[in-house]
Amino acid sequence: MLLERARIAIFGASGYTGAELLRLLADHPRAEIRALTAERQAGKSIGEVFPHLATYALPDLVKIADVDLSAIDVVFCCLPHATTQEIIKDLPRGPKVVDLSADFRLRDPALYERYYGHAHHALEAQADAVYGLSEHYRQAIEQTWLVANPGCYTTASELPLIPLLKSNAINPDAIIIDAKSGVSGAGRDAKVGSLFTEVSEGIHPYGVATHRHGPEIEQCLTDFAGRSIEVIFTPHLVPMSRGILATIYVRNAPNFDAEAIHARLAEAYADEAFVNVMPFKSLPATRHVRGSNLCLIGVHPSRVAGQTIIVSAIDNLVKGAAGQAIQNMNIQNGFAEHLGLTQQPLFP
Ligand SMILES: NC(=O)C1=CN([C@@H]2O[C@H](COP(=O)(O)OP(=O)(O)OC[C@H]3O[C@@H](n4cnc5c(N)ncnc54)[C@H](OP(=O)(O)O)[C@@H]3O)[C@@H](O)[C@H]2O)C=CC1
Numbered sequence: 446m447l448l449e450r451a452r453i454a455i456f457g458a459s460g461y462t463g464a465e466l467l468r469l470l471a472d473h474p475r476a477e478i479r480a481l482t483a484e485r486q487a488g489k490s491i492g493e494v495f496p497h498l499a500t501y502a503l504p505d506l507v508k509i510a511d512v513d514l515s516a517i518d519v520v521f522c523c524l525p526h527a528t529t530q531e532i533i534k535d536l537p538r539g540p541k542v543v544d545l546s547a548d549f550r551l552r553d554p555a556l557y558e559r560y561y562g563h564a565h566h567a568l569e570a571q572a573d574a575v576y577g578l579s580e581h582y583r584q585a586i587e588q589t590w591l592v593a594n595p596g597c598y599t600t601a602s603e604l605p606l607i608p609l610l611k612s613n614a615i616n617p618d619a620i621i622i623d624a625k626s627g628v629s630g631a632g633r634d635a636k637v638g639s640l641f642t643e644v645s646e647g648i649h650p651y652g653v654a655t656h657r658h659g660p661e662i663e664q665c666l667t668d669f670a671g672r673s674i675e676v677i678f679t680p681h682l683v684p685m686s687r688g689i690l691a692t693i694y695v696r697n698a699p700n701f702d703a704e705a706i707h708a709r710l711a712e713a714y715a716d717e718a719f720v721n722v723m724p725f726k727s728l729p730a731t732r733h734v735r736g737s738n739l740c741l742i743g744v745h746p747s748r749v750a751g752q753t754i755i756v757s758a759i760d761n762l763v764k765g766a767a768g769q770a771i772q773n774m775n776i777q778n779g780f781a782e783h784l785g786l787t788q789q790p791l792f793p
């Protein structure tokens with residue numbers, strides 16, 4: 446049955462992705478925010494936690510156990526990994542769920558355990574989960590109660606690579622992804638590595654050869670390549686609050702050059718509202734997508750023959766998290782996909 450308006454609960458509304466959902470949903474004509482949760486900050490008003498949202502009439506933060514789920518149609522789950530699966534495992538079947546954590550993204554429980562350091566405890570729910578890269582899993586998203594919203598680095602990497610692998614335009618054995626993220630990607634809970642003193646005026650790689658988005662990217666690309674894909678993926682932390690920039694090095698398939706690769710991407714995304722392929726040789730910057738649900742993709746020939754450089758930019762909190770989560774909620778509920786997502790980027 447199609448809903449006129451979705452009654453929404455946000456679990457983890459006092460974090461960065463929760464705040465971003467609130468900002469975007471304020472303009473969603475078919476969303477009604479009914480419940481907001483926090484753990485340590487339960488009992489506070491949203492204005493106390495986020496002064497920038499103080500004039501927006503919203504319910505106060507409560508604990509998850511205090512939410513009446515019988516009056517909720519959609520749960521956005523913005524909780525840490527591991528905590529998420531314990532909560533979703535015990536949810537009554539009824540509300541649709543868009544989970545922003547990584548708990549339901551990897552289908553292979555052994556792979557999950559290897560990269561997350563603990564066993565998966567909600568395998569029954571996981572069997573129902575659909576990976577939420579909206580542009581490429583739409584039909585499955587429409588049918589499921591549980592969407593596993595992709596990670597931020599993974600969204601920026603998968604969107605340019607899927608059409609190229611599907612059309613055999615690149616060598617599937619030689620993909621290198623060099624990605625940079627703003628610090629909000631690490632969440633609001635202060636950690637030493639996220640301190641201004643440790644992040645400002647510098648850039649550093651982390652999770653080299655071990656980051657958990659490596660297997661997530663490989664699982665997704667394998668879905669579309671028709672064969673197993675491995676990638677070299679290296680994330681970096683840069684001193685900006687938001688944004689992901691992924692620079693992707695590919696080897697052209699025989700009979701393809703950078704211009705033909707560009708044409709494939711432009712064709713693949715011609716009808717997509719949120720993926721924009723720039724003119725050949727134009728390249729995106731994070732400031733071109735800041736605050737919006739856009740993924741901007743640029744294609745440039747390499748100086749080295751037979752290779753192409755692709756650059757993809759998203760806002761980690763929007764297309765990389767809350768924006769794509771709303772896009773998925775729209776797909777799941779039969780709403781127009783752009784509702785709540787028409788904000789233009791904030792520039793400069
Ligand atoms: N930040 C980003 O760019 C992206 C984040 N994600 C994922 O989305 C999820 C949320 O991320 P983000 O908003 O950045 O995280 P934050 O750390 O900013 O917020 C976490 C939220 O979860 C609540 N919480 C923490 N522990 C518990 C618990 N044990 N029980 C109930 N609630 C709890 C917190 O409440 P309180 O404030 O009271 O502690 C807070 O509301 C994470 O899984 C993250 O990996 C995915 C893509 C991008």
Ligand SMILES: CC(=O)N[C@@H](CCC(=O)OP(=O)(O)O)C(=O)O
Nearest residue numbers: 546547596597598626627630631
């Ligand atoms: C800068 C930073 O720390 N980024 C996070 C990824 C953010 C993201 O996409 O979240 P998931 O944890 O839900 O996969 C990291 O590298 O762990």
